[in-house]
Amino acid sequence: ETGVTQTPRHLVMGMTNKKSLKCEQHLGHNAMYWYKQSAKKPLELMFVYNFKEQTENNSVPSRFSPECPNSSHLFLHLHTLQPEDSALYLCASSQVPFLDGNTIYFGEGSWLTVV
Amino acid sequence: DAKTTQPNSMESNEEEPVHLPCNHSTISGTDYIHWYRQLPSQGPEYVIHGLTSNVNNRMASLAIAEDRKSSTLILHRATLRDAAVYYCIPGSQGNLIFGKGTKLSVKP
Numbered sequence: 001e002t003g004v005t006q007t008p009r010h011l012v013m014g015m016t017n018k019k020s021l022k023c024e025q026h027l028g029h030n031a032m033y034w035y036k037q038s039a040k041k042p043l044e045l046m047f048v049y050n051f052k053e054q055t056e057n058n059s060v061p062s063r064f065s066p067e068c069p070n071s072s073h074l075f076l077h078l079h080t081l082q083p084e085d086s087a088l089y090l091c092a093s094s095q096v097p098f099l100d101g102n103t104i105y106f107g108e109g110s111w112l113t114v115v
Numbered sequence: 116d117a118k119t120t121q122p123n124s125m126e127s128n129e130e131e132p133v134h135l136p137c138n139h140s141t142i143s144g145t146d147y148i149h150w151y152r153q154l155p156s157q158g159p160e161y162v163i164h165g166l167t168s169n170v171n172n173r174m175a176s177l178a179i180a181e182d183r184k185s186s187t188l189i190l191h192r193a194t195l196r197d198a199a200v201y202y203c204i205p206g207s208q209g210n211l212i213f214g215k216g217t218k219l220s221v222k223p
Contacts (some may be wrong), residue, residue: 004158035213043159043213090158101147104211106158 002028003027004107006091011067012113015081021110023074023091032074033104034066035090043090050096088112119203124218127193132209135188135217137203142183145207150177152199159202159213162188193221 002101004025010088013019025032034046048056063085065077088111094104120138127133139148150162162168163177165186170177176189190197202216 042215045212092158103161103164104151106160109158 003105004091004093006089006107006110008110009108010111010113012115013078013081014115015083017081018077018079020078021076021089021091021112023107025072025074025091025093025105027093027105029093029095029096030071030104031096032068032071033092033094034074034076035092037088037090037109038062038084039087041086047076065108078112081112086113119214121201121203121214121217123215126157126220126222127190129195129221129223130192133190133193133197133219135190135201135203135219135220136185137187138185139203139205140184142205143207146153146177146205147207148177148179148183148186149161149202149204149206149211150175151202151204151211151213152197154196154199154217162201193219195221195223197221 011019031050033048035043035064036046037043045058046060047066052068052071063080067075088109090106090109092104092106095102118141119215140188147164147166149164151159152162153159163175165177169179169191178187188190198221200216202213204211
């Protein structure tokens with residue numbers, strides 16, 4: 001069992017659909033993250049949750065709606081997406097406070113295609 | 116956030132050492148230097164991190180300049196499985212900011 005598990009691994013959705021990406025971490029961490037990786041672009045940090053509270057939203061459009069019901073689970077709810085939102089969505093977790101350079105552990109990502 | 120400069124790409128031969136450089140001249144005193152790598156079709160994975168002293172682990176070594184404005188990730192014997200994009204990320208917070216990294220190719 002990997003430390004950070006993402007489902008589904010692949011998702012194809014229409015622009016009018018509503019879908020969700022799920023992330024679960026088994027590492028006992030208290031912070032979780034959503035990153036987006038578009039083709040040929042660096043990873044972009046989207047959201048940060050510390051102790052279930054959102055602490056960062058990097059100007060992400062409202063068609064992306066995160067939810068963190070507890071420290072182990074993180075969701076990204078998707079609705080009325082655009083084709084340019086097609087990307088690899090990566091979930092990660094870490095321990096905070098970020099002492100001694102604590103590391104971030106990533107899941108394998110969910111490949112999203114918007115048609 | 117500290118700005119980083121890494122070569123876009125590097126090539127190595129299998130079984131040879133690889134030195135991946137990174138410049139981070141605006142690094143703050145409390146920033147650690149993190150290195151992650153991303154294999155094709157996978158999420159990034161942690162490689163190594165350090166603050167001031169050189170660091171070694173089973174994957175790699177990290178050499179940090181005395182002024183901390185640059186660092187070098189050292190893979191002692193590159194294998195084909197080391198072909199990946201390597202990211203150098205100075206930071207002290209949990210929200211690490213990834214740049215474009217260095218794409219390492221390993222030739223058999």
